[in-house]
Amino acid sequence: GDSVTQMEGPVTLSExxxxxxxxxxxxxxxxxxxxxxxxxxxxxxxxxKATKADDKGSNKGFxxxxxxxxTSFHLEKGSVQVSDSAVYFCAxxxxxxxxxxxxxxxxxxxxx
Amino acid sequence: DTAVSQTPxxxxxxxxxxxxxKCEQNLGHDTMYWYKQDSKKFLKIMxxxxxxxLIINETVPNRFSPKSPDKAHLNLHINSLELGDSAVYFCAxxxxxxxxxxxxxxxxxxxx
Numbered sequence: 001g002d003s004v005t006q007m008e009g010p011v012t013l014s015e016x017x018x019x020x021x022x023x024x025x026x027x028x029x030x031x032x033x034x035x036x037x038x039x040x041x042x043x044x045x046x047x048x049k050a051t052k053a054d055d056k057g058s059n060k061g062f063x064x065x066x067x068x069x070x071t072s073f074h075l076e077k078g079s080v081q082v083s084d085s086a087v088y089f090c091a092x093x094x095x096x097x098x099x100x101x102x103x104x105x106x107x108x109x110x111x112x
Numbered sequence: 113d114t115a116v117s118q119t120p121x122x123x124x125x126x127x128x129x130x131x132x133x134k135c136e137q138n139l140g141h142d143t144m145y146w147y148k149q150d151s152k153k154f155l156k157i158m159x160x161x162x163x164x165x166l167i168i169n170e171t172v173p174n175r176f177s178p179k180s181p182d183k184a185h186l187n188l189h190i191n192s193l194e195l196g197d198s199a200v201y202f203c204a205x206x207x208x209x210x211x212x213x214x215x216x217x218x219x220x221x222x223x224x
Contacts, residue, residue, distance in 0.1 A: 032211055038153070043116070043202055043215035087153050093211035099160075099168070100213060105153040 002027045006090050006103035013080055014111050021075040021106050023064075023090035031092040033057075033066055033073040034100070038087040047075075047088070085110045115139050116216040118203050124222045125193055132189045133219045135203030143167075144186040145213065146178060147202040155202075161186055162208065193223045 007022040025031065032051045036044040048057030053068035062077045073090060090103040116137045125131055137144065145168075146158040160168035161180040175191045186203060203216040 034211070041217075043217045044155075044204075044213075045215065046212055049212070089155065095211075098206070098209065098211045099157075100211060102155045105155070107153065 002031070002092060002094065002101045004090050004092055004101055004103035006088075006106050009087075009105070009107035010109050011106060012109045012111065015082055016079045017110075019075070019077040019080045019084075019108070021088055021090075021108070023073045023075065023103060025071050025073065025090075025092050025101075027071075027092055027094060029094050029096065030068075031094050033064070034091045034093070035062070035064055035073070035075050036089040036091060038089065038105070040086070044089060080108075080110050082110045082112050084108060116203055116205055116214050118201075118216040118219050120219060121217065122220050122222075124224065126224055127193055127195060129193050130189070130191045131193060131221070132187055133201055133203075133221075135186045135188075135216055137184055137203075137205040137214070137216075139205055139207070139214060141205035141207045141214070142183050143206050143208060144180065144183075145202075145204040145206075146186065146188050147204065149200045149202060149218070151199075159186075159188075190221075193221075195223050197221060198223045 034049045035047040037047045038044045048059040050057040050066035056065045087105045089105045091100045143162045145160045148156045159178045164180045180186045200218045204213040206213045
């Protein structure tokens with residue numbers, strides 16, 4: 001079945017560092033890909049998405065490119081802030097049923 | 113104008129008790145979910161309803177019983193609470209034909 005694998009956390013960085021959180025997937029079809037963010041004490045919220053190969057999703061300085069050849073959707077940000085500290089979830093959805101398949105989440109800690 | 117709301121936000125109770133969590137969405141969506149998030153932040157889908165009809169029922173003890181009085185509400189009743197039920201429970205909703213889910217703020221359940 002479909003699955004999503006994320007790099008294990010926590011990921012600890014200093015402010016203004018470059019961020020990469022790896023996400024790879026397995027799917028039978030051509031899924032849509034998502035990154036959700038969960039700030040401390042809150043629910044998940046959509047950060048960005050991409051619906052087809054080579055699409056780039058971006059929001060709040062974060063980017064991720066849908067790479068079909070490597071089945072990846074890595075999350076990047078050029079300069080992180082303390083306020084980016086959160087748990088980040090990668091997810092996929094097949095158009096056949098629109099259900100989200102979730103990665104395990106990666107906790108990001110940014111130190112001032 | 114909260115999109116997905118849950119009550120209560122915190123719930124502390126003793127083993128063996130019965131409790132309910134309520135969820136309401138004002139987005140006009142017709143599909144709603146209950147998720148359980150454990151202490152390691154892993155998200156597990158429990159139930160999904162579409163227009164008041166149960167469409168996903170994962171392997172969840174039958175002490176958990178969802179109820180959807182209308183498509184804007186999805187409640188979760190838990191009988192005979194156990195220590196292992198301690199977690200954060202999230203409600204989410206989406207519109208048919210789309211994958212993006214909108215999450216409530218979560219209910220932190222602590223069973224002592």
